[in-house]
Amino acid sequence: MKKIAVMTTGGDCPGLNAGIRAVVRSAIHHGLEVTGILRGYEGMIQNQFIPLPSHAVSNIIQRGGTILKTARSEQFMTVEGRAKAYENLRTNGVDGLILLGGDGSIRGIQQFLQEHDLPVVAVPKTIDNDIYGTDYAIGYDTALNTVVQAIDKIRDTADSHDRIFFVEVMGRDAGMIAVLSGIGSGAEAIAIPETRTRIEQIVQVLQRGWHRKKTSMIVIVAEGDDAGGAYKIADAVRQRFDSFDTRVSVLGHMQRGGSPTCFDRVLASRLGVAAVDALVQGRRDIMVGVIDNKIAETPFETVVARRKEFPYDLMRVAEILSL
Structure with a gap:
């Protein structure tokens, strides 16, 4: 050779x-x-x-x-x-x-x-x-750090406005980014392709946080989740739980870039x-x-x-x- x-x-x-x-x-x-x-x-x-x-x-x-x-x-x-x-x-x-x-x-x-x-x-x-x-x-490690840093910033504005943010991360077939970034950012709920997502279960988690006087909540959604992307899940949750203002943030291809x-x-x-x-x-x-x-x-x-x-x-x- x-x-x-x-x-x-x-x-x-x-x-x-x-x-x-x-x-x-x-x-x-x-x-x-x-x-x-x-x-x-x-x-x-x-x-x-x-x-x-x-x-x-x-x-x-x-x-x-x-x-x-x-x-x-x-x-x-x-x-x-x-x-x-x-x-x-x-x-x-x-x-x-x-x-x-x-x-x-x-x-x-x-x-x-x-x-x-x-x-x-x-x-x-x-x-x-x-x-x-x-x-x-x-x-993988760099993408995780990018996601966690972005969620930390989103948490700041969510806390200021008493909001729930649904953050969509990459993962068409796999939820590894969603799970690790969810734990690392202290998310209240995580939706991934590997498990069935139940909207009522997410609502229960958010209601529990509301009763515990949380001032912000984060839901991480992998793009390939069976219940749909962040926008679809946010709409379904909003119909059942409107105590908080809700917003959606799709991180997209920023997860692929950076040093x-x-x-x-x-x-x-x-x-x-x-x-x-x-x-x-x-x-x-x-x-x-x-x-x-x-x-x-x-x-x-x-x-x-x-x-x-x-x-x-x-x-x-x-x-x-x-x-």
Whole structure:
């Protein structure tokens, strides 16, 4: 192995640049040449390859987003598109690939590897933290801190006006951001996709807070909750409980941006080095993650076939502390 490629795929998140930096510096340490692929799978098909010497990744560890950009690729979903991508990889002399992506990206590369032969190692990144095979994915910790800081500010204005705020956070299929940020911000109620949301139960919690003379209350809603988004749930609650003025705040894509926390920088650095080590030592078709604070390797087929266990015990913690 003389030359490897690195790319970022799927949605962006804080910590990707730290991961790119770790891959480049670690590869150079092993005497490898590194090329970057711009805009993920689409760039692979469009032959958007750029050299990545050591200085190209200087002063990026603190930056959000990704210097390699990312994009969706409908072409990569076709046999012809994947064949073109492979042709470009071979033309550019790529002997191995490291991708920083989520479960959708890993599904894509797994399909690619059924048709073409190339050593690949994946590094998990998603603010939802729902990828099997790792305790933490790059971007999750920063997103949590962004959400908690935003809720703290919302709590200030809620308290000033005796208001209930329904705060919608990202989580189309997973409620990890909602649960952890709910506990961290002292939310009165949390609505997530993993459990059935009962409007009457939320109303009871808010009424209990009203009788205990609370001057503000926060309800965290994951965007994929079964009862609907924050606006729909707020309307349903308002019809049953109008003692407080209610407002809705959708945090949206601000959760994906910002400078990564120290935790995400260190996590991305560890995983980037581990990914290069795995390629150099001949391991392939795996994702490197962290389990019990140790590097763990999980085959692609296991990552895409299994669902990460949701920590339901944290919902109990949130319910107890919402009194």
